[in-house]
Amino acid sequence: MSSFSQINTNIQSQRAFQNLSDTSEELANRRERLTTGLRINSASDDAAGFEIAKGLETKTGSQQQALRNIGDAKSALSVAEGALDSQLNILQSAREKATQAANGSLSQDERDAIAGELQELVGEVNDIADSTTFNGDQLIKGGTSGDSSNSVGLTFQTGSESDQTFDVNINNSTGTDLGVExxxxxxxxxxxxxxxxxxxxxxxxxxxxxxxxxxxxxxxxxxxxxxxxxxxxxxxxxxxxxxxxxxxxxxxxxxxxxxxxxxxxxxxxxxxxxxxxxxxxxxxxxxxxxxxxxxxxxxxxxxxxxxxxx
Structure with a gap:
C-alpha cells in the first residue's frame, strides 16, 4: 500500500511531466513560425495583431488585383492605339491619292481608278474598326457608353477602394465617323x-x-x-x-x-x-x-x- 501511495503523490514527477508538455507545445509553435515565417499564425498568438494582419492581407490582395486590372487596361488601350495608328496610315495614303486626283493632267479613267483605290482604303478603315476588340468588346466602333453618344466608355478599377477608378473615352472610328465615306x-x-x-x-x-x-x-x-x-x-x-x-x-x-x-x-x-x-x-x-x-x-x-x- 505504501508504494502505490508514494507514486500517486509524487509531486515532482507531475511537475516534470507538465513542463515537458509546455516545452513540447512551445516547440510546436516555434516550428510553425519557422515554417510560415509569421510571428502571428492564429488569434491565440496575438488577438489584436491577428486582426490587424488579416486586414492588411485583405488590402494587399485587393492591391494585387488592381495591378492586374491596370495590366488589362494597358493591353486594351494598346489594342485601340494600334488600330488607330493603322487607320491614320491609311488616311494619310488616302490624302495622297486625293491630292493626286486633283492634278489636271489626269484623265477621267485615271481619276476613276483613284476613286476605286479610295473606296478600298475606306474599306480597310472599316475592317480595322470591325476587328478591333478586347475580350469580345468593340473598342472603336458602335460605342454609345462614352461621354458622347459616339464613343466607347471604359472604366478601369485601379485601386482597392471603390472610387479609385480611371475613365477612358474612345471615339468611334469607322469611315462614316471619320467623314471619309x-x-x-x-x-x-x-x-x-x-x-x-x-x-x-x-x-x-x-x-x-x-x-x-x-x-x-x-x-x-x-x-x-x-x-x-x-x-x-x-x-x-x-x-x-x-x-x-x-x-x-x-x-x-x-x-x-x-x-x-x-x-x-x-x-x-x-x-x-x-x-x-x-x-x-x-x-x-x-x-x-x-x-x-x-x-x-x-x-x-x-x-x-x-x-x-x-
Whole structure:
C-alpha cells in the first residue's frame, strides 16, 4: 500500500511531466513560425495583431488585383492605339491619292481608278474598326457608353477602394465617323441602288479632310426615295448625274460645311440652300445659276441637258 501511495503523490514527477508538455507545445509553435515565417499564425498568438494582419492581407490582395486590372487596361488601350495608328496610315495614303486626283493632267479613267483605290482604303478603315476588340468588346466602333453618344466608355478599377477608378473615352472610328465615306442610305429606297451613275469629273481637293468621290446612283420607285449624301468641302466640282428615275430621288452635298439638296420632282429639279452659297453651271455652255443662303433656286426640265448633267 505504501508504494502505490508514494507514486500517486509524487509531486515532482507531475511537475516534470507538465513542463515537458509546455516545452513540447512551445516547440510546436516555434516550428510553425519557422515554417510560415509569421510571428502571428492564429488569434491565440496575438488577438489584436491577428486582426490587424488579416486586414492588411485583405488590402494587399485587393492591391494585387488592381495591378492586374491596370495590366488589362494597358493591353486594351494598346489594342485601340494600334488600330488607330493603322487607320491614320491609311488616311494619310488616302490624302495622297486625293491630292493626286486633283492634278489636271489626269484623265477621267485615271481619276476613276483613284476613286476605286479610295473606296478600298475606306474599306480597310472599316475592317480595322470591325476587328478591333478586347475580350469580345468593340473598342472603336458602335460605342454609345462614352461621354458622347459616339464613343466607347471604359472604366478601369485601379485601386482597392471603390472610387479609385480611371475613365477612358474612345471615339468611334469607322469611315462614316471619320467623314471619309460616302453615305448611301438604301433603307429609304424601294429598290436597290446601282453603281456608276454619279462621279466627280474634276475638282480642287484643297480641303484638309480627305473626301471620297461620289460613286453610285439611286433608283427608286414612285413610292420610295433614295438618298446619296457626299461631302465635297473646298474647291469647285462638276457633278454628273447620269440617270435619275422616280419622283423623289435626292442628292445631297456640302459646300464649306453647308448642306445643299437636289431633288428630282415631276415638274423639274430644284436645289435648296440652307447656308453658304453655290454656283451651278451647264456642261458645255456659259449659263450659270448662283444663289445665296436665303434664296431657293428651282429649274425645270428645260434647264437640264439631255445627257442629265447640271
Amino acid at each position: 460616302t453615305d448611301l442610305d438604301a433603307s429609304k429606297a424601294a429598290s436597290t441602288a446601282s453603281t456608276g451613275g454619279q462621279s466627280v469629273d474634276s475638282g480642287d481637293f484643297a480641303d484638309t479632310q480627305v473626301k471620297t468621290p461620289l460613286e453610285g446612283s439611286v433608283t427608286a420607285s414612285t413610292t420610295g426615295s433614295g438618298n446619296l449624301a457626299g461631302d465635297l468641302e473646298g474647291g469647285s466640282f462638276e457633278v454628273e448625274v447620269a440617270e435619275k428615275s422616280g419622283t423623289s430621288s435626292k442628292v445631297e452635298f456640302r459646300v464649306d460645311g453647308n448642306t445643299f439638296t437636289a431633288t428630282n420632282t415631276t415638274s423639274g429639279s430644284s436645289f435648296t440652300a440652307q447656308t453658304g452659297s453655290v454656283q451651278l453651271s451647264t456642261t458645255g455652255g456659259s449659263n450659270t445659276i448662283a444663289f445665296n443662303p436665303t434664296t431657293d433656286v428651282a429649274f425645270g426640265p428645260a434647264d437640264v441637258g439631255t445627257d442629265g448633267k447640271t
